[in-house]
Amino acid sequence: MTMKKATWKCIIPITSCYKTSPLPECEDHVSKHSSFRRLSLSDLSNPSLPLSVEDISNSFVGSKLQVFTFAELRIVTQNFSRSNFLGEGGFGPVYKGFVDDKLRPGLEAQPVAVKLLDLDGLQGHQEWMAEIIFLGQLRHEHLVKLIGYCWEEEQRLLVYEYMPRGSLENQLFRRYSVALPWKTRMKIALGAAKGLAFLHETDKPVIYRDFKSSNILLDSDYTAKLSDFGLAKDGPEGEETHITTRVMGTKGYAAPEYLMTGRLTTMSDVYSFGVVLLELLTGRRSIEESRGGRSQSLVEWARPLLKDHNKIDRFIDPRLEGQFPFKGAQNVAALAYKCLSHNPKPRPTMNDVVRILESLPEFYECGPFVFIPDDIITEKSCGRKGVKGESHKEEGGRKYWHKLHGLRHRIMLLPRPLVASLDSVL
Numbered sequence: 001m002t003m004k005k006a007t008w009k010c011i012i013p014i015t016s017c018y019k020t021s022p023l024p025e026c027e028d029h030v031s032k033h034s035s036f037r038r039l040s041l042s043d044l045s046n047p048s049l050p051l052s053v054e055d056i057s058n059s060f061v062g063s064k065l066q067v068f069t070f071a072e073l074r075i076v077t078q079n080f081s082r083s084n085f086l087g088e089g090g091f092g093p094v095y096k097g098f099v100d101d102k103l104r105p106g107l108e109a110q111p112v113a114v115k116l117l118d119l120d121g122l123q124g125h126q127e128w129m130a131e132i133i134f135l136g137q138l139r140h141e142h143l144v145k146l147i148g149y150c151w152e153e154e155q156r157l158l159v160y161e162y163m164p165r166g167s168l169e170n171q172l173f174r175r176y177s178v179a180l181p182w183k184t185r186m187k188i189a190l191g192a193a194k195g196l197a198f199l200h201e202t203d204k205p206v207i208y209r210d211f212k213s214s215n216i217l218l219d220s221d222y223t224a225k226l227s228d229f230g231l232a233k234d235g236p237e238g239e240e241t242h243i244t245t246r247v248m249g250t251k252g253y254a255a256p257e258y259l260m261t262g263r264l265t266t267m268s269d270v271y272s273f274g275v276v277l278l279e280l281l282t283g284r285r286s287i288e289e290s291r292g293g294r295s296q297s298l299v300e301w302a303r304p305l306l307k308d309h310n311k312i313d314r315f316i317d318p319r320l321e322g323q324f325p326f327k328g329a330q331n332v333a334a335l336a337y338k339c340l341s342h343n344p345k346p347r348p349t350m351n352d353v354v355r356i357l358e359s360l361p362e363f364y365e366c367g368p369f370v371f372i373p374d375d376i377i378t379e380k381s382c383g384r385k386g387v388k389g390e391s392h393k394e395e396g397g398r399k400y401w402h403k404l405h406g407l408r409h410r411i412m413l414l415p416r417p418l419v420a421s422l423d424s425v426l
Contacts (some may be wrong), residue, residue, distance in 0.1 A: 066148030092118030127230030142195030179319035191224030197350035205235030252286030267344035274339025283317030
């Protein structure tokens, strides 16, 4: 496929350097970008103006994306040798390589993963472009870093930071390996949740659409990073509640309302997160066709069990051999149950998911958190807080405030329905 070169006249300066930092107490766990208009896929949808490689590079001012030649990437991967082969997905094969300033002056020395588009595969130029559009502008500690790309004639390649532990899928399901410890599983879940929350909370929300264990990559410390943005979509804006799109994704992870109607919202990602959380809990894949009947679907098999915290032994991964905090596992099961609601409205937001996971015993050292409905406290609740209305002026209100004040470093504000569901297992 040969692309006709055209000059793209609407070049938008982009500042793509985003880094999370510790936030003041009681601020949002996921902050938003500084104000700018992010380039979206819809900006490139005009078929009469196909972009050239120079157009893409000029569009991301400040992104520091490298534009590699195909010859350079042959050198980097030792001519795409089998010894450098890492795996293959819907996009195409992936090879390990190494770049440094010998290849190009000023280039940081580091191992990389080079993804080569399979021209006969399931994905194509549109998915390759989506990867560049999203990862070329969005930066977060829980998104895989895109270093550069190559576009020469029919060749489409992407160059990422190398993730030495591969995917969560490989770490969780590979045979004859040591089972992932509980604390590591929860670290991965929290990191992936933060990545999704960041996408949902950007000025122009992003719906990931293909959240699954094979798309969660792990560095040497098991820090989770989301990869493969080929199916990602810009979310609804303004008064819009959803976007309608062709149903795509992976069997076993897609939300039921999306499968039935094609309507996509951030809650679709929350459902998919619930499936992965269930995989971490049970050690089972989302779909296991070797099992019979209802047990083939992990969600259909496990969701009824999640409601009863006394049945945790029936679904928890036996490879953990009992090495997990019982109360913590109950909380995670309750959270998974809420994420997997058939109705999208009761599902928690990803910000809520992050807060709940951060409250687990694995992630705090100051004693258990107290869950409080967020409609009880006023918004200015970091200093001298008061109960909504005038009740804090009354004796009962004062006593209630003093009780909260003593717990102020351990309060976790959540929507009231979510607090009720968690209280059932605390």
